[in-house]
Amino acid sequence: MLKDIFGKKRKYASIPSEQAKKNIPEGLMIKCSHCHDIYYRKELHKQLNVCPTCGYHHRLSAWDRINGLVDEESFVEWDQELVSTNPLGFPDYLEKLEKDRQKTGLNEGVVTGKGSIDGLPMALAVMDAGFRMGSMGSVIGEKIARAIERAREQSIPFIIFTASGGARMQEGVLSLMQMSKTSVALERFSREAGLFISVMTHPTTGGVTASFASLGDYNFAEPGALIGFAGRRIIEQTTREKLPDDFQTAEFLLKHGQLDKVVHRHDLQQLLSTLIAMHQKGGQPS
Amino acid sequence: MKQVLDFEKPIVNLKEKITELKNLTEHSDIDLSEEITTLEKRLAVLEDDIYGNLQPWDRVQMARHQQRPTTLEYIEELFTDFIEFHGDRRFGDDAAIVSGVAYYKGRPVTVIGHQRGRNTKENLKRNFGMPHPEGYRKALRHMKQAEKFNRPIICFIDTKGADPGKESEERGQSEAIARNLMDMAGLTVPIICIVIGEGGSGGALALGVGDKIHMLENSTYSVISPEGAAAILWKDSGLARKAAESMQITSYDLKKLGVIDTIIPEPKGGAHRDVKQQAIYIDQVLEQSIDNLVNKDSHTLLENRWNKYKNIGDFGQI
Numbered sequence: 001m002l003k004d005i006f007g008k009k010r011k012y013a014s015i016p017s018e019q020a021k022k023n024i025p026e027g028l029m030i031k032c033s034h035c036h037d038i039y040y041r042k043e044l045h046k047q048l049n050v051c052p053t054c055g056y057h058h059r060l061s062a063w064d065r066i067n068g069l070v071d072e073e074s075f076v077e078w079d080q081e082l083v084s085t086n087p088l089g090f091p092d093y094l095e096k097l098e099k100d101r102q103k104t105g106l107n108e109g110v111v112t113g114k115g116s117i118d119g120l121p122m123a124l125a126v127m128d129a130g131f132r133m134g135s136m137g138s139v140i141g142e143k144i145a146r147a148i149e150r151a152r153e154q155s156i157p158f159i160i161f162t163a164s165g166g167a168r169m170q171e172g173v174l175s176l177m178q179m180s181k182t183s184v185a186l187e188r189f190s191r192e193a194g195l196f197i198s199v200m201t202h203p204t205t206g207g208v209t210a211s212f213a214s215l216g217d218y219n220f221a222e223p224g225a226l227i228g229f230a231g232r233r234i235i236e237q238t239t240r241e242k243l244p245d246d247f248q249t250a251e252f253l254l255k256h257g258q259l260d261k262v263v264h265r266h267d268l269q270q271l272l273s274t275l276i277a278m279h280q281k282g283g284q285p286s
Numbered sequence: 287m288k289q290v291l292d293f294e295k296p297i298v299n300l301k302e303k304i305t306e307l308k309n310l311t312e313h314s315d316i317d318l319s320e321e322i323t324t325l326e327k328r329l330a331v332l333e334d335d336i337y338g339n340l341q342p343w344d345r346v347q348m349a350r351h352q353q354r355p356t357t358l359e360y361i362e363e364l365f366t367d368f369i370e371f372h373g374d375r376r377f378g379d380d381a382a383i384v385s386g387v388a389y390y391k392g393r394p395v396t397v398i399g400h401q402r403g404r405n406t407k408e409n410l411k412r413n414f415g416m417p418h419p420e421g422y423r424k425a426l427r428h429m430k431q432a433e434k435f436n437r438p439i440i441c442f443i444d445t446k447g448a449d450p451g452k453e454s455e456e457r458g459q460s461e462a463i464a465r466n467l468m469d470m471a472g473l474t475v476p477i478i479c480i481v482i483g484e485g486g487s488g489g490a491l492a493l494g495v496g497d498k499i500h501m502l503e504n505s506t507y508s509v510i511s512p513e514g515a516a517a518i519l520w521k522d523s524g525l526a527r528k529a530a531e532s533m534q535i536t537s538y539d540l541k542k543l544g545v546i547d548t549i550i551p552e553p554k555g556g557a558h559r560d561v562k563q564q565a566i567y568i569d570q571v572l573e574q575s576i577d578n579l580v581n582k583d584s585h586t587l588l589e590n591r592w593n594k595y596k597n598i599g600d601f602g603q604i
Contacts, residue, residue, distance in 0.1 A: 087543070087600035088534050107604065138599035145596065167487075167509045169518055172533045173545055176487060176509040177598040180495050183467035184595040188588075191472060207509070209460035210448075210488040215468050229460040229488070230450030239451050248455060256456045 032056060048265050057202065057222050057265055061104070062111040062128035065161055069269055070115035070124070077113040079146055082139045084108070090170040096132065104130045108139040109164070112147040114156070118273045120280070123151035125160040129203065133165030136208055140168075141178025144212065148185040148196075157195035157276050162213040166206020179211035186215050195279045197272065199263070200227050200250070218275065220263045221250035289352045293344045294555075297336060300329050337554050340504065343527040345536050346512060348504040349484050353558040356415075357384055357399030357442040360482065363565035364572070365390050365397060373424060377457060380421030381412045382449070383493075385428045387437070391573065393580075396432035398425045398493060399442030402483070416449040419462035422492050426466050429473055438476040438576055441493040446511060448489030463492040470495035471591060476579035478572060480550070481505045481537075482557070497591055498575040500548040501537040502564070504556055507545070508535035545598060547575075 030041045035054035044051070048068045049058035060068075066075055086093045101107060109131035115124050125147050127134045144160070151158035167175040186196060198216030200209070202225040210229055213219075221227055228248035236243060246252045253259045263271055290298050304325050311318045340348070348354070361368050365388035372379040385398040400417065403409030425441075432439045448459055470477060477496030485494070485507030501507060510518070515533050516525035534540075537549045550567050553560040579587070 081603040082601050083604050085600055085602040088532065090532060139601045142599050142601055169510065169515055169533075171509075171600075173508055173535065173540060174543060174599055176491060177545055177595070179464075179488060179491060180467050180471075181595045181598055183464065184471040184495065184592055187468045187471035188592060190468070207488055210463040210492075211467055212464070214458075214461040214464040227460075228455055229448065229463070230455065234450050235452060235455070241452050243452060247452070256458070258458045258461060 033058070050265050055223070055264075057224055059129060059163075059202065060265075061130060062106065062126040062161075065126050066111060066113075066115065066124065069272075070117055071119065075113050075115035075124070077111060078150065079112060079143050080107055082108065082143060084137055084139050084168075084171070086170070087138065087174055088170060088172050093170040096170075100131045104128060106131050108143065109134045109136075110140045110143050112143045114150070114154075117269060117276065120157075120273065120276045121154075122157045122159050122276060123147045123154070125158070127161060127163040127201075127208075129163040129165070129201075132168065134163045134208075135165050135168040135175075136178050137168030137171040137175050138178065141175075141181050144178075144182050145185040148182070148189050148194075152189045152192055152194055155192075155194070157197065157279065158189060159197045159199070159272060160212060160216075161199045161201055162204045162208055163201045164204055164206065164208035164213075166208065176207065179207045182212045183215065186212060190217075195276070197275065199268065200259075201225050203227070205229070205231065214258075216260075218260045219258075220261050220268075220271075221253065221259050222265055222268075223250060223262055225250045227253055291344070291347045291351070293336060293340075293347070297329070297333055300325065300332060304329065333554060342506075342530040342536050342539075343512070345504045346506055346526075346530050348556045349506045351556060351558055352404075354483055355557050355561045355564060356404060357401050357444060357482065359561055360442060360565060360568065361388065361397055361399070363562060364569055365395070368397065371428065374420040374427060376423055377420045378418075380418050380424060382415050382417040382445070383421035383425055385425055390438075390440070390576070393576070394435070394437050395576075396428055396437050396439045397442075398428060398439065399482075400445040400490070400493065402444060413449055415445045416447060417445065417489060417492075418449050418451075418454050419457040419459050422448075422462040422466050425493060426469055429470065429477075433473045433475050436475060438478065438580060439473070439496075440572065441477065441479045441496065443479060443481040443485050443490045443494055443507075444483035444505075445486050445489050446484055447486035448492065463488045466492040467495050471595075472588065474584035474587060476576065476582070476587065478575045478579070480568065480572070481507050481546075484511075486511060495591075495595075497579055497587065497594070498548070499546045500550055500568075500571055500575070501540060501546050502550050502557060502568075503537050503552040505537060506530075506535040507537075507540050508533055543600075 031038050032051040034056035037053040049060045110127045112125045125144050196216050197218045200221040204213050204227045250262045254262050307318045307322050368388035370386040384401045388397050400415045401412050402415035403412045478498045479494045479496040481501040512526040512530040513523040515529040517523040540546045548571050550571050553563045557564040
């Protein structure tokens with residue numbers, strides 16, 4: 001019977017011998033959490049953390065994103081010295097920040113600076129979901145607002161890659177006010193015909209989605225990225241509605257007219273380059 | 287039925303006792319006027335003590351009070367010839383936001399505000415004051431109209447938050463809020479925002495970018511409800527009282543944090559005790575704001591607005 005052939009379970013699993021185990025250095029291989037295929041870590045890294053088998057876009061750190069995007073040695077970081085000060089006096093907050101600084105090597109959940117793609121200069125902000133879930137507090141708001149202001153002063157485009165769990169609870173209403181602060185900065189920039197491109201990556205939610213992430217002249221997203229305002233659980237509890245499986249994915253947003261395009265990570269550099277060139281004076285790269 | 291808040295119970299009990307004694311004096315031969323005078327004195331002290339020392343959680347209760355005046359009641363008190371207009375011209379009309387034109391001391395203005403229901407039936411119609419995207423888009427449409435006709439804009443903020451629902455997500459709740467934040471930043475007419483009840487997160491902020499931000503004394507303004515904060519921070523929404531204290535959400539907190547311009551006082555016991563008096567307090571601040579803003583040219587107005595928002599936040603360097 002066919003069923004017997006396909007349905008047959010292996011009775012034994014092969015366990016690597018102690019000797020074999022010793023020959024594989026720690027962390028050399030990595031398993032795709034989506035399709036479970038196993039790869040060399042280096043290979044996945046070269047692919048910007050996109051699974052070669054299933055195309056799943058794994059999380060990318062801010063610096064891996066920047067290094068994989070801009071012209072070699074073109075990036076100059078801005079405002080890296082800014083840190084949170086615990087304005088509400090929240091217990092444990094400073095300790096949590098310190099822990100994430102150690103873990104990520106970042107001072108906060110966003111890296112901003114100036115770089116170029118194919119020789120075209122731009123102001124860049126890249127959020128990192130590894131730092132306090134990319135939640136937005138005063139420092140993130142300040143760094144992004146300053147980056148927008150510099151883009152305006154230097155008449156260069158502003159590109160952001162968003163990744164955020166929403167508001168930074170421990171900064172309370174000051175966190176909320178970063179939504180307005182960045183939006184007011186974007187309005188000034190837009191009034192002077194500045195080009196702003198927003199690329200939403202997994203996950204982009206809450207106050208970040210409801211401010212700068214949605215305000216691009218062009219709004220893009222990576223495949224499969226979770227993008228939404230309210231959390232899925234809150235919506236289910238409030239409305240007692242069954243939500244579709246693809247709810248709040250990039251593809252769902254595209255279908256509902258909320259995005260310009262869903263773009264594969266490997267195609268982003270080319271798209272940004274083409275688009276920025278199109279917005280140079282006279283349509284030619286300067 | 288008047289809603290009695292927990293912290294007000296001692297006052298209510300004492301008042302009942304006084305009424306009882308008064309009845310007794312009236313209908314019998316016993317003269318209790320001395321006792322009544324003593325108790326009334328004690329009541330005055332008790333009221334001062336309780337209302338003068340409201341804790342954050344008490345203010346949360348006050349901001350959510352069933353009888354707390356809503357946008358429409360203040361419109362009635364503060365403006366004349368209010369005409370409400372409907373619809374976002376894209377999808378529908380959202381009853382959680384009211385919007386229209388009126389006169390304020392003879393000057394045409396655009397008035398917009400979140401609108402809670404005052405009973406269950408109204409709340410169902412108005413979605414408990416939680417707007418859908420079309421509500422924010424209606425508001426923005428009217429704000430742009432105000433800009434065209436050079437009218438100041440007055441926004442009343444009173445919402446638990448933007449509607450968290452499937453359809454709101456589909457129709458772009460995030461984009462609707464974000465668009466309001468950015469476009470309000472660029473409007474060349476004065477915008478005055480007054481938090482009258484709950485200022486809940488992005489849903490409140492979407493009517494809250496302006497030149498002057500005022501708060502009624504017992505209103506709240508926060509990034510998330512105390513219950514939500516407690517659930518996220520300590521996995522227990524029962525710790526809402528503690529969250530209300532740590533999140534710094536009262537008018538006094540926001541003034542201290544540099545987010546708002548003015549705390550508008552409330553009558554003793556809260557706005558719902560005396561709507562007319564409350565409207566007078568609002569009127570005083572509103573008139574001053576408008577006088578202060580109407581003569582500014584649009585460049586100055588926008589520069590000042592930017593400087594106001596640019597400086598909100600708190601950080602250091604390493």
